[in-house]
Amino acid sequence: MKTDDLITLLAEDAPVRTRLGPVVAFALLAGIVISAIVFISTIGMRRDMADAMETARVILKIGVTLVLAIAASSLVFRIGRPAAPLKTRSLFLLVPLALIAAAVVAELAMVPSDSWRTRMMGNNARFCMMFIPVLALAPLTAFMIALRNGAPDSPGLSGAVAGLASGAIAAAIYAWHCTDDSPLFVATWYTLAIAIITAIGYFAGRRLLRW
Numbered sequence: 001m002k003t004d005d006l007i008t009l010l011a012e013d014a015p016v017r018t019r020l021g022p023v024v025a026f027a028l029l030a031g032i033v034i035s036a037i038v039f040i041s042t043i044g045m046r047r048d049m050a051d052a053m054e055t056a057r058v059i060l061k062i063g064v065t066l067v068l069a070i071a072a073s074s075l076v077f078r079i080g081r082p083a084a085p086l087k088t089r090s091l092f093l094l095v096p097l098a099l100i101a102a103a104v105v106a107e108l109a110m111v112p113s114d115s116w117r118t119r120m121m122g123n124n125a126r127f128c129m130m131f132i133p134v135l136a137l138a139p140l141t142a143f144m145i146a147l148r149n150g151a152p153d154s155p156g157l158s159g160a161v162a163g164l165a166s167g168a169i170a171a172a173i174y175a176w177h178c179t180d181d182s183p184l185f186v187a188t189w190y191t192l193a194i195a196i197i198t199a200i201g202y203f204a205g206r207r208l209l210r211w
Contacts, residue, residue: 019149020077020080020081020146020149020150021077023146023149024076024077024080024143024146024147025077026142026146027139027142027143027145027146028073028076028139028142028143030138030142031138031139031140031141031142031143031166031169032139032169032173034138034139034142035135035136035138035139035169035170035173036173038134038135038138039135039173039174039176039177043131043177044177045176045177046176046177046178046179048179049176052181055181057103057181057182057183058181060099060100060103060183061175061178061181061183061186062172062175062176063099064096064099064100064103064186065096065168065171065172065175065186065190066172067095067096067099068093068096068168068171068172068194069165069168069169069171069172071089071092071093071095071096071168072093072161072164072165072168073165073168073169074089074092075089075090075093075161075164075165076143076146076147076161076162076165079147079150079152079157079158079161079162080146080147080149080150080151080152080158081150081151081152100183100186100187101187103183103186103187104183104184104187106183107119107182107183107184108184116184119182119184119185120182120184120185120188121185122180122182122185122189123179123180124178124179124180125180125185125188125189128174128178128180128189128190128193129189129192129193129196131174132167132170132171132174132190132193132194132197133167133170133193133196133197133200134170135169135170135173135174136163136166136167136169136170136197137166139165139166139169139170140162140163140166140197140200140201140204143162143165143166143201144159144162144201144204144205144208144209147159147162147205147209148208148209152205152209155205155206155207155208155209155210156202156203156205156206157202157205158205158209159201159202159203159204159205159206159208159209160198160199160201160202160205161201162201162205163197163198163199163200163201163202163204163205164194164197164198164201166197166201167193167194167195167196167197167198168194170193170194170197171190171193171194175190
């Protein structure tokens with residue numbers, strides 16, 4: 001039997017479709033809960049969050065990371081199924097990208113150029129780069145376990161998508177603690193932290209999701 005024929009048969013296998021969805025949903029819930037517990041029991045929410053939520057930059061930071069987490073997580077539900085169409089859901093990833101890009105352009109236009117570097121570096125870049133990956137470990141592990149119940153066409157890509165979703169979930173949680181609200185900071189350090197988890201997910205997927 002040719003590989004393409006095997007993929008087609010697996011794609012038409014109804015039990016795989018019905019089994020994978022609930023498993024991924026449980027993995028998503030478990031990953032979020034564990035990461036939230038780690039977050040609350042260690043660094044916790046920033047003390048001035050009530051006042052901070054009245055500012056557009058904080059709302060944007062939380063909103064962008066949340067939208068990215070939702071968009072990437074929706075891809076995880078599809079990526080574990082052979083021959084599953086991904087193009088439409090992949091396009092939703094452009095929404096948070098467009099939002100943060102617009103915010104960066106607006107900030108560059110509104111603040112003096114000599115303050116760009118200060119805003120980009122912020123006060124907690126190193127901690128951000130360390131703690132977002134820490135928070136991402138639980139959802140990434142859960143997603144990997146769940147995707148082993150599927151039959152992804154590309155194990156590496158599937159792992160990368162799981163990593164992207166996990167990093168975005170972690171960033172959305174960490175945003176409630178972070179006091180660096182500049183779009184320049186978010187676009188730089190949040191993106192790098194999420195990219196690290198995406199890369200880890202890629203290599204883990206290549207190793208763990210082969211079938």
